[in-house]
Every structure is written in C-alpha cells, then in structure tokens.
Amino acid sequence: MSDNNYGTIVKDGLWEQNVVFAQMLALCPTMAVTTSGTNGLGMGLATTAVLVVSNILVSIIRKTVSDQVRIPVFVVLIATLVTIVDLAMNAWVHELYKVLGLFIALIVVNCAILGRAEAYAVKNGVLASAVDGLAMGIGFTGALTLIGLVREFLGSGTLFAQASQLLGPAFAFLEVQVPGYGGALLMILPPGGFAVLGFMLAGKRIIDQKLAARAQAAATPATA
Template sequence: MSTSIKTLVKDGVWDNNVVLAQMIGLCPAAAVTTSGTNGLGMGLATTAVLVIANVLVALVRNIISPQVRIPVFVVLIASLVTVVDMLLNAWLHELYKVLGLFIALIVVNCAILGRVEAFASKNGVWPAFVDGLAMGLGFTIALTLIGLIREFLGSGTLFAQASQLLGASFAFLEIRVHENGGALLMILPPGAFAVLGFLLAGKRLLDTRGNTA
C-alpha cells in the first residue's frame, strides 16, 4: 500500500479531518474548547499520543493476533496517555490544571483507537507516523479553531493564557478584543455544538463549491 505523504497530509488536515469530516473525538472537541489555548493544548497532547501510538502499533502489527488486537491497542494507548499525563503535570502544570481530567480521557478518544485500527495496523511505520501527525494536526486545527471562536464570542479574548502553554515568548498571542464580556452561552456546552455545527456547514460549503467549480 503506497500512499504518498501529500495524500496522507491532505487527508488528515482537510478531506478526512477527525472532527470536521469523520466527526469522532467530539467529546474533547466540545468539552475543553472554551478557549483557543485549551483547544491547542488538547490538540497537541492528542497529537503526541496519536503519533506514538500509530508508530508502536505499526511496529507490532505483525506479531499480535487479530483476536486480541483491540485490548493490545488499548493497553498501548493507555500507557502513552499516562506518560503524557505525568509529563504535562510536571512541566505544564497550569495547563494541566485546566485540561486535567480530559488528558486522562485521551485514552477513550475514538480518534486514536480509530486511526490505530483503521490505518496503523495495516501500514508500515513511516506511513503510520505521517498519518498520526497529519490526523493530529487536523484535530489540533479543528480544536483550536472551535476554541478561538468560542473564546472570542464568549469572553472577548483570543489565546488567553497562551504564555502558560507555550512559554513567555508567546505572550504576544494573548489578545483582548473587546471588554464587553460576551455571550456566556458560547462558553457553555451549547456554544460548542453551535460552533461545531456552523464549522461543519462551512466545510461542506467549501467542499461543494470546490467540486462544482
């Protein structure tokens, strides 16, 4: 199976985007995206787990029997998530306090099990690595986008507390757009679904326009 890198990346970021096309992993996509920084942090953590899980599964894909593959995948992913969880707790403690529970929940993020099952268990190490990266990138973009829109509408800021995630040199990202507070609803769960719905509609619109043009 020879899939070019370009196809893989295009697939992961746009055509087959985890959130905007496959519509899996919606739990973190809705729950943590109250700000752009949270979305970015969650996306990056998930990407890290996804890449390593993909590579590991691609490595061991020929020695595990099909009957027990799901438990093996789950154990692998769970170990990885535990490692990421501890790393974040140690080095990005502020972000960890925000994302806290949801880091542990990366284990049950269907996006990861989905890619491992659908792609890494049938492909070599290198394509699996690229696929994990591309899918993770698409996931991160989607989450950051949702987070930014909700943050902008809900609290009038962009990338609040970004310096805690990326270091003090990224403090310039933190923008306060308006002082009016904003619509509380966008920060609450319904806001996530509304924004996600409009993004899905927007992507479909772009796709259909592209096809007919």
C-alpha cells in the same frame, strides 16, 4: 493506500477525513475543552503526541501481534502513552492540566486514536503511519483551536488567553484582549459550543460542494 502517497495522507488528515469536521469523532473533549484557543491547542497537541507514537508502535509490532489479541494490546499501548502524557502535563504545564483535567486521561478512549491504529497503522509501514498520525493530529488540533478561538472571542472577548502558560513566556504576545467587549457567556457554555461546531460543519460542507463542482467543471471537456 500506497505507503508513499504522503500527499493524500496529509490531505485526508487535515481536511478530507478531519477527526472533528469529517469523521465527527472526539466530540466530547471537543465540546468540553474548547472554551479557549489555548485549551483546544493544549488538548490537540497532547492527542497528536499520542496519535503519532501509537501509530509508530502499532506499525512496528503489527506482524508480531495476533488478530485475536491485537485490540487489547493496542488499548494497553495507547493507555500507557496517555498516562505518560498525563504525568508530563501535570509536571510541566500544571495550570493547563488543571483546566483540562479528566479529559487528558480520556484521550485513551478517543475513537480517533484506536481507529487510526486499526484502520491504518496495522496495515502500513512505520513512516507512513507516523505521517498519518501527525496529519490526523494536526487536523484535530486545528479544529479544536479554531473552535476554541471563536468561542473565546465571542464569549470572553479574548484570544489565546494564558497561552504563555502552555507555550512559554515568549508566546505571551499571542494573548489578546478585545477592548470594550465583555463577551457573551452563552458562547463558552455547551450550547455555544454546539452552535459554533454546527456553523463550522455547514461551512466545510459548502466549501466541499464548491470544490467538487469546480473539479467536475474542470474535468468536463469544453463544448462548442
């Protein structure tokens, strides 16, 4: 892929190669932390930070690290970044940190991060790698937040509960309580997570098929 083809990079990260909905990676944190939109957003932002910085650093050192040791070097690099993010969240968003818990540290074994380092950053320049990491991270964050919002709404009758603890008091307006609806507990339990993910995967598949059919129809010359 050309380093300058940023439109394709962004499209792949957000939709075509979305970490959750297309590549089916990072399903462990996806199922575990998406009991609310706020939790999904927090995990997504933390992962995005690691993705962007790791892609940049891997791209910088790609010509100085030999093939024999590059995977261990990349793992150590990603582990260092995850440790920094873990300590930062513990210091500044401690309430969310207590909810996400172990899954912050497990970002280091997220296949998407090492996968982008190995599949893209090690082969491309710094700017393109940064854009790739940002696009993949935003796509991942969007998937987690969307799943979390659906599960939270159906399971608790709220939207973006405790968002002010993550984003600051200015974002308290995002916190919504649906009057008169107590929620269905099943949706914030693991079966509810799998059900929501399954419906969303089916929806993406339907959209992809319709887009492909529309593109094929547009490419077919009109006949008399």
